[in-house]
Amino acid sequence: xxxxxxxxxxxxxxxxxxxxxxxxxxxxxxxxxxxxxxxxxxxxxxxxxxxxxxxxxxxxxxxxxxxxxxxxxxxxxxxxxxxxxxxxxxxxxxxxxxxxxxxxxxxxxxxxxxxxxxxxxxxxxxxxxxxxxxxxxxxxxxxxxxxxxxxxxxxxxxxxxxxxxxxxxxxxxxxxxxxxxxxxxxxxxxxxxxxxxxxxxxxxxxxxxxxxxxxxxxxxxxxxxxxxxxxxxxxxxxxxxxxxxxxxxxxxxxxxxxxxxxxxxxxxxxxxxxxxxxxxxxxxxxxxxxxxxxxxxxxxxxxxxxxxxxxxxxxxxxxxxxxxxxxxxxxxxxxxxxxxxxxxxxxxxxxxxxxxxxxxxxxxxxxxxxxxxxxxxxxxxxxxxxxxxxxxxxxxxxxxxxxxxxxxxxxxxxxxxxxxxxxxxxxxxxxxx
Numbered sequence: 001x002x003x004x005x006x007x008x009x010x011x012x013x014x015x016x017x018x019x020x021x022x023x024x025x026x027x028x029x030x031x032x033x034x035x036x037x038x039x040x041x042x043x044x045x046x047x048x049x050x051x052x053x054x055x056x057x058x059x060x061x062x063x064x065x066x067x068x069x070x071x072x073x074x075x076x077x078x079x080x081x082x083x084x085x086x087x088x089x090x091x092x093x094x095x096x097x098x099x100x101x102x103x104x105x106x107x108x109x110x111x112x113x114x115x116x117x118x119x120x121x122x123x124x125x126x127x128x129x130x131x132x133x134x135x136x137x138x139x140x141x142x143x144x145x146x147x148x149x150x151x152x153x154x155x156x157x158x159x160x161x162x163x164x165x166x167x168x169x170x171x172x173x174x175x176x177x178x179x180x181x182x183x184x185x186x187x188x189x190x191x192x193x194x195x196x197x198x199x200x201x202x203x204x205x206x207x208x209x210x211x212x213x214x215x216x217x218x219x220x221x222x223x224x225x226x227x228x229x230x231x232x233x234x235x236x237x238x239x240x241x242x243x244x245x246x247x248x249x250x251x252x253x254x255x256x257x258x259x260x261x262x263x264x265x266x267x268x269x270x271x272x273x274x275x276x277x278x279x280x281x282x283x284x285x286x287x288x289x290x291x292x293x294x295x296x297x298x299x300x301x302x303x304x305x306x307x308x309x310x311x312x313x314x315x316x317x318x319x320x321x322x323x324x325x326x327x328x329x330x331x332x333x334x335x336x337x338x339x340x341x342x343x344x345x346x347x348x349x350x351x352x353x354x355x356x357x358x359x360x361x362x363x364x365x366x367x368x369x370x371x372x373x374x375x376x377x378x379x380x381x382x383x384x385x386x387x388x389x390x391x392x393x394x395x396x397x398x399x400x401x402x403x404x405x406x407x408x409x410x411x412x413x414x415x416x417x418x419x420x421x422x423x424x425x426x427x428x429x430x431x432x433x
Contacts, residue, residue: 020102021049026287031279032066033077039063040081042095050280052095053259059084059094059272072113072209072278074396075303080278083261087273088123090265094272097260099282104136104254107217107226109283109290111300112260115276118207120269122146122192122200129156129262131214135252139244142262143214143229146192146200153190153237155227160246168229168237190229190236211279213299218244218252233302235293279303310402311395315410316384322375322413325357325384327368333401334364336391343388344370346409349381350417377417382409 021028028049035047041063042054052064062084070080086092099110110131122128130145140158147154147167155166168190192200195210210232219225225242228235244252261275281300283290291301315328325346347353356373376382386393386404393401 019046019051020100026284029281031077032079037067051098053098059086064094070276075279082274082276084272085267091263100257106254109215111213112280113211113278115209116205117273120205123266125265127265131260132262133258137252139252190231310399317410320414322415329366336394338391346384376413378413
């Protein structure tokens with residue numbers, strides 16, 4: 001009996017306490033709708049088959065949470081998931097989300113939305129394991145984002161390929177050395193600077209939602225395994241010659257579980273800062289709904305109900321005094337980081353072309369008011385032009401207003417045409433009367 005007792009204890013601490021997701025037609029997703037809210041406790045909490053990875057269970061006593069405050073409002077449902085990361089302390093965080101397959105999968109795609117809190121930065125080591133994936137053998141892998149001294153995507157294979165740190169920042173120089181030695185593969189960075197505009201140690205996260213997607217395929221040989229990664233739908237890694245079999249010494253048949261977001265070393269925002277995830281989706285090759293990126297690679301892509309359409313200008317009206325113009329959009333629209341007043345102008349039949357517009361009010365709503373550089377008279381036919389490109393005018397999801405050429409304007413001006421006084425006189429026998 002004593003021997004059996006110790007055997008049970010060994011099994012308890014060696015086998016993760018995970019549920020399993022149910023793939024339907026090669027696809028599974030959750031947005032935490034209908035799931036229990038409040039504390040998400042390791043070993044107790046499941047949601048649509050999603051379970052938790054233990055980590056430290058709590059961060060300073062704070063359990064991970066499910067609730068409305070952590071919801072991606074551009075996604076599905078009204079809830080989201082929050083894990084807490086302790087400042088300046090390596091790998092101190094509450095339980096994180098875990099996807100477990102009922103049977104090992106040779107190939108999978110994982111997509112989720114992630115919100116890093118406003119003001120968050122990363123310490124000098126810059127090692128945040130955004131996901132950690134495991135096989136049914138000893139082979140595993142994590143993806144650091146941001147990773148390494150130079151703020152890139154870093155893949156860390158475990159028990160294969162010599163366990164190198166593979167840094168995706170191009171140009172490709174191949175892999176040499178053992179674990180801890182960087183090797184460089186080609187590809188644009190796609191890291192913290194891509195999303196937030198600067199170095200992760202000095203540039204704050206801004207509390208906005210971004211989506212990440214990963215594709216792993218064991219392949220069939222020691223040279224055709226895959227790792228691909230997208231940030232906000234843009235592919236930043238497509239490595240298709242990886243060895244997930246350690247030169248034939250390992251024999252994984254499939255990936256078994258993935259937890260995310262994972263370890264950190266380390267975040268710096270004071271206290272236990274909440275990092276949120278939502279709108280998680282998993283697919284395997286039998287899924288029929290893949291979309292394609294610009295390189296024709298299969299991907300899950302953005303949440304299908306997400307706003308990916310550009311805002312549109314629904315109506316444009318010149319005021320009765322002829323001095324202001326109101327732009328009415330089909331949705332709330334804001335001036336982005338690249339906005340300039342000069343992106344707008346109007347052309348009128350009498351007053352002239354390229355009449356300037358100066359913003360007055362309404363930013364962030366669907367009704368924007370501008371002051372015209374010249375008054376417009378009654379009866380004039382006018383059109384509006386918009387020449388802004390990326391990040392000029394955009395909706396709440398970041399979709400940009402497309403260029404407008406000769407858009408229709410309703411001219412409600414009652415301003416009489418100003419006629420020179422000499423033109424009001426008549427001539428009779430050469431005498432002005």
